[in-house]
Amino acid sequence: MIPPPISPPLRFSRWVDWLQRGAAWVTVALLACGLWLVMAAPPDFQQGITVRIMYVHVPSAKMALLVYLVLTLASLLFLWRGYDWADRVVEAAVPVGAAFTAVTLVTGSIWGKPMWGAWWAWDARLTSMLVLLIIYGGLAALRSSFDDGRRAARTTAVMVLVGAVDLPIIHYSVQWWRTLHQPASFNGPAASSIAAPLLWPLLVMSAAFLALACYMVLLKFRLVTLQRHLEQIESP
Numbered sequence: 001m002i003p004p005p006i007s008p009p010l011r012f013s014r015w016v017d018w019l020q021r022g023a024a025w026v027t028v029a030l031l032a033c034g035l036w037l038v039m040a041a042p043p044d045f046q047q048g049i050t051v052r053i054m055y056v057h058v059p060s061a062k063m064a065l066l067v068y069l070v071l072t073l074a075s076l077l078f079l080w081r082g083y084d085w086a087d088r089v090v091e092a093a094v095p096v097g098a099a100f101t102a103v104t105l106v107t108g109s110i111w112g113k114p115m116w117g118a119w120w121a122w123d124a125r126l127t128s129m130l131v132l133l134i135i136y137g138g139l140a141a142l143r144s145s146f147d148d149g150r151r152a153a154r155t156t157a158v159m160v161l162v163g164a165v166d167l168p169i170i171h172y173s174v175q176w177w178r179t180l181h182q183p184a185s186f187n188g189p190a191a192s193s194i195a196a197p198l199l200w201p202l203l204v205m206s207a208a209f210l211a212l213a214c215y216m217v218l219l220k221f222r223l224v225t226l227q228r229h230l231e232q233i234e235s236p
Contacts, residue, residue, distance in 0.1 A: 016222055023215035030208035037201035050114050055201055057107040059209035060100045064132060065167060067097035067213060071139075072164045075157035087153040088228070090160065091143065092220035096213060098136035104129060124173040128166060135163040149228075 034055070043049045071093050078086040108126060109119045120126070139156055146152035 016218055020215060020218040020222070023211050023218060027208060027211040027215055030204060030211055034201060034204040034208045037204055041197050041201050050111060051198065053107050053111040055205045057104060057111055058202060059206040060103040060107065061129070062206060063209050063213045064097055064101040064104050064129070065170060066210070067093050067100060067217070068132065068136075068160075068164065068167060070217070071097065071160050072167075075160040078153060078157045079161075087157070088221055088224045089217070090153075090156060091224050093217050094136055094139050094143075096216045096220060098133060098140065099216075100209075100213065101129065101133040101136055105133060125170065128170045128173050132163075132166050132170060135166060139163070 038052055038055045041052070043051060071090055074086040074089040074093070077083050078090065105126070108129075112121065113119050139159060142159060143152045143156045146155065
């Protein structure tokens, strides 16, 4: 694979390293606080102790969508201005978004079994989330199928923009169709109905997952930068 010309990795190493270290410490602190609040939270009067799955499921779902939003913005910047760092953000964020989407689907299935009596239902929210996982996987496979780095970057960026149509479908699926899935947790009627002892752990865990997502993307970004730099040195 012949990568596009890139800036030396040392150009970004200082601020990327600083952000990565900061995100790591914030993640550890917020996860510790969040898990303590989760264990101290009372069981839900309907769902019992199984409601604690929410503290992983909901933040993972939010990060799966947020990472794809970052992908979309980075792809637009790459297609518009040709920034190589934007393409590296795309390559770094794809596996991170796929991981959060997979965690969302797995925890959703575990949560759905006691609530719905089934591990899976072809619900609008669940199905559109599964489509998002397929999109993430398709983006990773698409990039690896090209030998030319610049062509792979352009094609991947275009497909990211095409796949972005799934984001509003996921977000509004519980409003557009009759669905088994509960309404949005942070806005709408469901948000006001969450009691404070259950809401605070959810907010802290969401912040922790946001910091974790930043750390993972930054870590992958550094690896992608170094890998491309090495490939550029080794290429004849």
